[in-house]
Amino acid sequence: MDIEKLRAGIDAIDQDIVRMLNERCRLAKEIGEWKMKNNQPIYVPERERALLERLASLNDGPLDRDSLLAIYREIMSASIKLERPLSVAFLGPEGTFSHQAALEKFGRGVLLQPAAAIADVFGAVETGRADYGMVPVENTTEGVVNPTLDSLTSSSVRIVAEFNLPIHQLLYSASPLPEIRCVYSHPQPLGQCREYLQANLRNATFIEVTSTVRAIELAERETEAAAIAGRLAADHTDLPIVAENIEDNARNITRFLVIGKHENQPSGDDKTSLCFSLHDRAGALYDALRPFRNHNISMTMIESRPLKSGHWEYCFFVDILGHCQDPNIAAACAELKEDCSFFKLFGSYPRVIS
Structure with a gap:
C-alpha cells in the first residue's frame, strides 16, 4: 500500500482515539464526583487490578502486554487527575528507583513528593500531606528493607497495593573503567553489584551514601570517581554511562508497597x-x-x-x-x-x- 494511505489510516484512528479518550475522561470525572459525595477513595487497587487483567485478556497483538498496560497506566493516571489530583510520597530525591516505581505505578498525572527517609514517607501519609506513599520492602538480591518493616509496626497507615520493579544498575563516570578509583552508591545497589565490582573494579574504594542521586552528585565533582544508579538518573546528570546492567542477578527485582489509609475490598487474588x-x-x-x-x-x-x-x-x-x-x-x-x-x-x- 502507498505510505500516504497508511498514514491517513493512522490519522483517522488517532482522531477516534482522542475522541474516545475524552469520553472516557468525562465518565471518570463523573465517577470522581460520585466518590467524593459518598466519601469513597479515589484510588481503588482492586478495580485497577480487574481493569488491567481485563485489558490484557482482550489484547490480540501485535502490541505486547507490557506496552499495553504501560499505556493504560498513563490513561488511568490522567483519569484520576480529573477525579481528584492525588499526591504520592516516595523515598527521594528524584531519579531514585523509588521515584521510578512511583512513576510506573501511578503515572505522571499525580503529584509526586520526594521524602528524605522511609519514615518520612509514612509520616506524610499519616498526617495527610500525601494521599499515598511508595516504599521499598524487599529485593531479590539484598533481602528485606528493614526501615520499611520498622515503620509498618509503628505507623497507623495500611498497605493498599504492591508493585514489582525490575532493577537494572548502571555505572556513571566521566572516567573510563580502568581509571575509576572510587565508586559511590546507596548500600543496596552496591550489594546488588558486588560480583561485578570485584571483577572489574577491585582496586576501587566503594563508598555508601544516602541515595543513588547523591552518588551521582559526588561523582560529578570528582575525577576518577563513579556512581551506581538506575536509568532514571540519566535525566538528572551529564555523566556518561560507562557500563549497563551491572547487577549480579539478572532477575534483580525490588518489591514496593503502596501505603494509604483505606481498606481494600477483596479482588479475588x-x-x-x-x-x-x-x-x-x-x-x-x-x-x-x-x-x-x-x-x-x-x-x-x-x-x-x-x-x-x-x-x-x-x-x-x-x-x-x-x-x-x-x-x-x-x-x-x-x-x-x-x-x-x-x-x-x-x-x-x-x-x-x-
Missing part, C-alpha cells in the same frame, strides 16, 4: 501482610504458624526483626495469600492472636500481576 511477637517459650513460633497450615493458607514471606526492647525479643513479618475478609484468613488470624504478645494486620491488597 489478594495478599495479606501482618506481624506478630510471641511469648518466650519453646516451640512458640511452630505453634504460631500452625493455624496457617490448619486453614490451608499459603505463606509467601516470613522475616524477623528484633524489637527495640533490648531483651532479644523478635517481631515476625508474614505475607500470606488471601484477603483478611476470607473466612479461613479471619479464623487463622484469630487463632494466631491467642498466642501473641503483639499482633498487627497491615492490610490486604491485590497480588501483583507479574
Whole structure:
C-alpha cells in the first residue's frame, strides 16, 4: 500500500482515539464526583487490578502486554487527575528507583513528593500531606528493607497495593573503567553489584551514601570517581554511562508497597501482610504458624526483626495469600492472636500481576 494511505489510516484512528479518550475522561470525572459525595477513595487497587487483567485478556497483538498496560497506566493516571489530583510520597530525591516505581505505578498525572527517609514517607501519609506513599520492602538480591518493616509496626497507615520493579544498575563516570578509583552508591545497589565490582573494579574504594542521586552528585565533582544508579538518573546528570546492567542477578527485582489509609475490598487474588511477637517459650513460633497450615493458607514471606526492647525479643513479618475478609484468613488470624504478645494486620491488597 502507498505510505500516504497508511498514514491517513493512522490519522483517522488517532482522531477516534482522542475522541474516545475524552469520553472516557468525562465518565471518570463523573465517577470522581460520585466518590467524593459518598466519601469513597479515589484510588481503588482492586478495580485497577480487574481493569488491567481485563485489558490484557482482550489484547490480540501485535502490541505486547507490557506496552499495553504501560499505556493504560498513563490513561488511568490522567483519569484520576480529573477525579481528584492525588499526591504520592516516595523515598527521594528524584531519579531514585523509588521515584521510578512511583512513576510506573501511578503515572505522571499525580503529584509526586520526594521524602528524605522511609519514615518520612509514612509520616506524610499519616498526617495527610500525601494521599499515598511508595516504599521499598524487599529485593531479590539484598533481602528485606528493614526501615520499611520498622515503620509498618509503628505507623497507623495500611498497605493498599504492591508493585514489582525490575532493577537494572548502571555505572556513571566521566572516567573510563580502568581509571575509576572510587565508586559511590546507596548500600543496596552496591550489594546488588558486588560480583561485578570485584571483577572489574577491585582496586576501587566503594563508598555508601544516602541515595543513588547523591552518588551521582559526588561523582560529578570528582575525577576518577563513579556512581551506581538506575536509568532514571540519566535525566538528572551529564555523566556518561560507562557500563549497563551491572547487577549480579539478572532477575534483580525490588518489591514496593503502596501505603494509604483505606481498606481494600477483596479482588479475588489478594495478599495479606501482618506481624506478630510471641511469648518466650519453646516451640512458640511452630505453634504460631500452625493455624496457617490448619486453614490451608499459603505463606509467601516470613522475616524477623528484633524489637527495640533490648531483651532479644523478635517481631515476625508474614505475607500470606488471601484477603483478611476470607473466612479461613479471619479464623487463622484469630487463632494466631491467642498466642501473641503483639499482633498487627497491615492490610490486604491485590497480588501483583507479574
